[in-house]
Amino acid sequence: MNLLISPIAKFMVPAAAVAILSACGGGSSGGSTPAPSPTPSPSPTPVIDTKSPSVARQWNEVLLEGIRNDFARPTVHARNLFHISSAMYDAWATLSDANASTYLLGNSFGDYSCEFESHSIEKNQANQELAIAHAAYRLIEHRFFRSPGQEHIMETADGLMAELGYNKDHTDTDYTTNGAASLGNYIADCYIYYGLQDGANEQFDYANQGYEYHNDIIEPQKPGNPNALANNDYNSWQPIVLEEYIDQAGNLISGTPPFLSPEWGHVAPFSLDPVTATSYWREGFEYKVYFDPGMPPLLGTDSRDFYQWNFSLVSKWSAHLDPADGVMIDISPKSLGNNPALPAEDTVAAYETFYQTLAGGDASQGYEVNPATGEPYAEQRVPRADYARVLAEFWADGPDSETPPGHWFVLMNDVFDHPDFEFRWRGEGDLMGRLEWDVKSYFALGGAMHDAAIAAWGIKGWYDYLRPVSAIRLMADLGQSSDAMLPNYHEDGIPLEPGFIALVQAGDPLAGAADEHVGKIKVKAWRGPDYIADVETDIAGVDWILAENWWPYQRPTFVSPPFAGYISGHSTYSRAAAELMTLLTGSAYFPGGMSDYVAKQNEFLVFEQGPSVDVVLQWATYRDASDQCSLSRIWGGIHPPVDDIPGRKIGEAIGPQAFSKAESYFTTQ
Incomplete structure (x- = not known):
């Protein structure tokens, strides 16, 4: 391993760019009549740098x-x-x-x-x-x-x-x-x-210095979550052990991947004030937490109902991933986007007003007209399953992706390439040269993405919260929590939901040859990668499966990212970027009132065939794109809502703060 040693740097007073202004002064001619002023020369028209790409x-x-x-x-x-x-x-x-x-x-x-x-x-x-x-x-x-x-x-x-x-x-x-x-x-x-x-x-190489996981591993290829059950630890992150692990960039990783960056709260930020960070200590190591959202809901405590609601919702949304179910939805800005305010409280009641618990999606209100054209947005009706699968894959940042922060640089570059886009800072004033525009925009967005990482991963490292694959299997191992008069009851088990979560009965196809599975929990969900032999032709589909075998909508060589779930990094990055883009461009809307991405029929999905039709992801505003990114992680089985909402709120604070900080450098201080 190479150890790089920094030379000692000396302090020097900051050197700011200095503008030298020349002024012409006029004096008196000495008589009572002032000397005539010379006719001013017309100011030269400034030359705008239009070299593209810069x-x-x-x-x-x-x-x-x-x-x-x-x-x-x-x-x-x-x-x-x-x-x-x-x-x-x-x-x-x-x-x-x-x-x-x-x-x-x-x-x-x-x-x-x-x-x-x-x-x-x-x-x-x-x-x-x-x-x-x-x-x-x-x-x-x-x-x-x-x-x-x-x-x-x-x-x-x-x-x-x-x-x-x-x-x-x-x-x-x-x-x-x-x-x-x-x-x-x-x-x-x-x-x-x-x-x-x-x-x-x-x-x-960014190795962890103090963090150690304290829940045992989960092996998704084996049923249930016996290690968390044996440890009596229902709330902590678990390393995932797979026969073959391939990271989100497509690299084969040997061994069990460690928790990525649990100590990132110590990294020097851009616009975050270190004085505002909360210090926590565990096993002699300090964790720095910005925008502390507090403890997530915990199983085995008074907040168990919120925990159960959150993780069972992820299982329910997994039931939406079969294009043969016949459910069609309009995914245009006419119906999606323009969300109401985020939930003010972390309660089941507050979250149920924001998320469509059984149908999927959020409380989108849509838009009456496209403000750029004055015309209504055209409907786009597609199978809900195709929309959910494409959404999960588009925002997953899997192989060959730029990871979530880089994804927003790609989106920003696409905005700048739009023929209707004008390079006016905050949408006002004179046109700006392309080089100046790009360096300022990248500087601002880079600062926001860096701060989002510090805030989100500082929280992840301290709260060390588990992923849905751990929680859903664990609750199912415990039993059902809905009715003490029914078999397999446990107050920390998974809530039953007609059509989504039920008990296996005798005679059920899942009962087993000797009825060994009778009384266990079954869920209606995506059947998992075992049902895909050829990614070019096969669709796993949805059916009743034993909950102990529940699998997120992910590759068998990945399952879940190697770090805690709470809070969602995708939600934090995306909302911060959306808020910054809104300020930078001077408009909440994409150029032309809409941006889109075409997922071609049977070409786009990576680990199963699909989508069954062309699906065009459409966003009227930058916030709408951010909100769809957040929903994608629930349909993908990576995050429950309790990971999502705090991430959105923190991103909502970081974006404007980073933008203001960046702008402070654009005039000499």
Whole structure:
């Protein structure tokens, strides 16, 4: 393992970009009649940079390709997106005539300072682009040198350097003598050294330092959840042991994957104030928690009814995943989106007003008209099962994806590519040049995604909450909690629900040859990967299965992410990004009043055939896209609502906070 040691950095007063204004003063001619004022010359029309794609966009695409070919680590990649976006912003800001401050360059954070001396590099776009390229290249080279896709990633980066006409072998950092390329290298060095002391433990490959799981493993290929039952631990996260584990990026992982980033609350944030974090201690290790949502519902306590409602809802929604059930729904913005306020209380009653407990989905109100066209949105009726399956797969961020934070960079780039989009900050004022727009936008979104990771994973690490596959099987192992007069009663068991959750009776096809399963719990749910021999032709479908064999809508080599469920990272990332995009663009709506993604019939789904028809995911607003992302994790069997709602609320706070923080750098402080 390579241990990188940061040199000692000295403190230096932050260097802000200084705008030199020249003014012409007029005096008196000495007589009683003032001298005539000269006829003013017309102001030159500012030249707007329209080069597309900008060099920042090109390097953002290289970074996203790097994430697709690395291990699936959403926390690590949120940090990479932020640091590389910030490095590009610093390179632009310090070589710009705009009244902008740099972020790390010339500034001090904690015990680390990035010195910056005066220089004679000309402030122009050519030098900005050169410095940006070298900063991004060096930082990508450093952050992905352990990646399983390192060779492909660097081939992509090398190719862009060659296309731009830059020398990738120029590694000098003496910018005072050797110009913009050296400045870019120097900026990258600052972020590299800063990253070695920011709390991420990068030099030891982000390994955990204090966290240890205390519930035993779950083996989903075997029935039930006997280890949690034996440990009498109904609430804690369990490592998943599979015969073959392939992470969300498609990499084969040997052994049992550890909890990813349970100590991420210690990582230096962007806009979060460390003073506001709550400190908790367990087994001698401190956990930092921002936006503390409090304890989730626990089985075996007075909050058991909320726990049972949440996890049984995940099982019920699994019953929606069969396109042969004949249920059709309109998935256009006419019917979906425009949600009411999030539940104010964490209670069954409050959540039941927001979620459609049996039918699936939320309390969407839809929209009367598209504000861009003034016309009603056209209906799109599709099988509910196709919508749910596509939603789960689209937002799952599985193989070849950019992970959730990168997914929102892709969506943002798509928005900027829309022919109707205008590059006006907050939707107001003059058009902005493409390079300036991109570096500012990436900087702001990167900061929001980084803070979302710190907040969500700090909560995950401390509360250490289990996933639905653990909870549903555990409750079923205990029995049913609805009626003490019926067989197999346990107050911590799973609630019965006609048509969804029931007891196995004698004569039931699930009873077994010797009635060995009579009295057990059965659920109507997706039958699981055992029913898929050929992903190109087979559909597992939905039927009554023993609850001890319940499986989330996931691959057999994955099952659930290797970290606690509470709170949902997808919900936190997505709502933060949606709020930021709303502020950045000056509109809640996608350009043209709607964005969409086409999932082609029998081509889109990864681990079973489908969808049975073309499904077009449509969102009127950025919040609507975020809300669909959150629902996807319930249909996918990854999160219950109690993971979702706190994530949305925290993202709702982080997005505007990060945007305001980013804007504070766009004028010299």
